[in-house]
Amino acid sequence: MRRYSALLTSAMVFWGLFALSGHAAFGQTLRENNEVLLEQIQRVHGLSEAQTGSIRSIFQASGYIGQGNPAVTRHPMTPEQCREKVGKSGVSYEDTRFESICGAKYMAPLYNPADEKPEAAKACIDQFEFPDIPCTYPVVWVRAREAALICESMGKRLCDAHEWEGACAGALLPPDYRFDLAKGVPPNVAVERMRQASNRFYGEQKTWAYGSHYEKGVCAASSVKTPGCNGGSWTGCGSNTFPSGSFPACRSALGVYDQHGNAAEHMNLPLNEGQMASRGSKELGYTEMKGSWFIFDTYYAHPDWCRWRAPFWHGGRVMDPNSHHNYHLGFRCCKTIKENHSNELSGVGGLQEPPDSSNDPFVADQPGETRVFQHAVNGDRCVVDEDGVAHQADTVTVVGIPFAVDGAEGLNRDP
Numbered sequence: 001m002r003r004y005s006a007l008l009t010s011a012m013v014f015w016g017l018f019a020l021s022g023h024a025a026f027g028q029t030l031r032e033n034n035e036v037l038l039e040q041i042q043r044v045h046g047l048s049e050a051q052t053g054s055i056r057s058i059f060q061a062s063g064y065i066g067q068g069n070p071a072v073t074r075h076p077m078t079p080e081q082c083r084e085k086v087g088k089s090g091v092s093y094e095d096t097r098f099e100s101i102c103g104a105k106y107m108a109p110l111y112n113p114a115d116e117k118p119e120a121a122k123a124c125i126d127q128f129e130f131p132d133i134p135c136t137y138p139v140v141w142v143r144a145r146e147a148a149l150i151c152e153s154m155g156k157r158l159c160d161a162h163e164w165e166g167a168c169a170g171a172l173l174p175p176d177y178r179f180d181l182a183k184g185v186p187p188n189v190a191v192e193r194m195r196q197a198s199n200r201f202y203g204e205q206k207t208w209a210y211g212s213h214y215e216k217g218v219c220a221a222s223s224v225k226t227p228g229c230n231g232g233s234w235t236g237c238g239s240n241t242f243p244s245g246s247f248p249a250c251r252s253a254l255g256v257y258d259q260h261g262n263a264a265e266h267m268n269l270p271l272n273e274g275q276m277a278s279r280g281s282k283e284l285g286y287t288e289m290k291g292s293w294f295i296f297d298t299y300y301a302h303p304d305w306c307r308w309r310a311p312f313w314h315g316g317r318v319m320d321p322n323s324h325h326n327y328h329l330g331f332r333c334c335k336t337i338k339e340n341h342s343n344e345l346s347g348v349g350g351l352q353e354p355p356d357s358s359n360d361p362f363v364a365d366q367p368g369e370t371r372v373f374q375h376a377v378n379g380d381r382c383v384v385d386e387d388g389v390a391h392q393a394d395t396v397t398v399v400g401i402p403f404a405v406d407g408a409e410g411l412n413r414d415p
Helices: 002-021 030-045 049-062 079-089 096-102 144-153 161-169 187-205
Strands: 107-110 123-126 264-269 286-290 329-331 333-336 370-372 381-384 396-398 401-404
Touching: 030 049, 049 144, 096 107, 096 123, 107 161, 123 161, 144 264, 144 329, 144 333, 161 264, 161 286
Parallel strands: 264 329
Antiparallel strands: 107 123, 123 333, 264 286, 370 381, 396 401
16 A cells, blocks of 8 residues: 555655646637647648638537647647747758649658659658647547548648558558458458558568667657546646657658657558549548657557558448547648549559459368468468468468468557
8 A cells, every 4th residue: 555655655656746847738628729730720731711711610510639638738839839839849840842843831752762753653642640730739529521522622632541651650651451362251350450461461561760770869759648638538648748849850751740649640441443542532441540659658558660550459440430439540632633543452462453353263262261362372271261371381472471370470469
């Protein structure tokens, strides 16, 4: 009991010191804060009254969207302190070349520097988390559907997962979705099959936006939770974020900031080509949460390397009115600037989807059957269990991906 009391006292002292040095949300109410924010968004991004009104309607219908609950949020840095820090670093977030390519402020072209220049980009991504304004707190408590609608009001769209990952890793690769693994199974099984295949392929080449290994202090990840925050309640969990761009070194090679720390981000994970936002889909796919959030330097809750794909946490359709929202979850938008008329899907590593195997007697459709995978190395055989995990072989390569090894990847629980 004495030990518990001592720990409780220490925690209260720590939070008290943080509260004294932290900065309360700047207005008295969420609505007041949002009106200031909406005026800033309209001015910086040059929105029309109709566009601003559309975003305002989404905010007001939610009752939660904003920069955190002002009653409990304590930001560790003010916008003024951010501007001072960035100024002293010599960094400028103004980029006329990017603005010319993307047709909007604070967006970065998505391309592959290995064989392309920025002008070849077919899409751009926000350089900062929404509202995509440097030294402004990110918007949180937003559902995936609301994020998609806000992006649309901005003349943009929600990003597909591979676009966010390419922006972080410093090279946009062709779409790598294993749609063949999603056929005929429930969405949660499809997502797990696809993520395992992707994570195994990219897992040997882990990178973060700023380098080849995780580093503390580089990104906005040194804040703290509100004491007693135990699952994400509106009244108990402050959105204790930093202003966007307050850590200039937290930057990818494509010029995109804050993809680690601060706020996690909604993205679109398509389970078929018709759900790809980058191909013009309005239907969209399933929720994919990218990045990490503001306490990761002290609580590394799950992997956050650039091309890592998360479990089906709070999973559901992007356009579900009840999709998940919480105090450390935001988003950023993408924008198509050149229509992509390609009908090819590359698969991981630039390989195409396997051909239709519905009439192939050597390809089993049911779990538990012995299956010879299309394009398997040397025709290796394996048994697929009810979760789509392959056994009885060290490695079976499907379309260039080490698809499954015996046993599943360990998963961390969403905190």
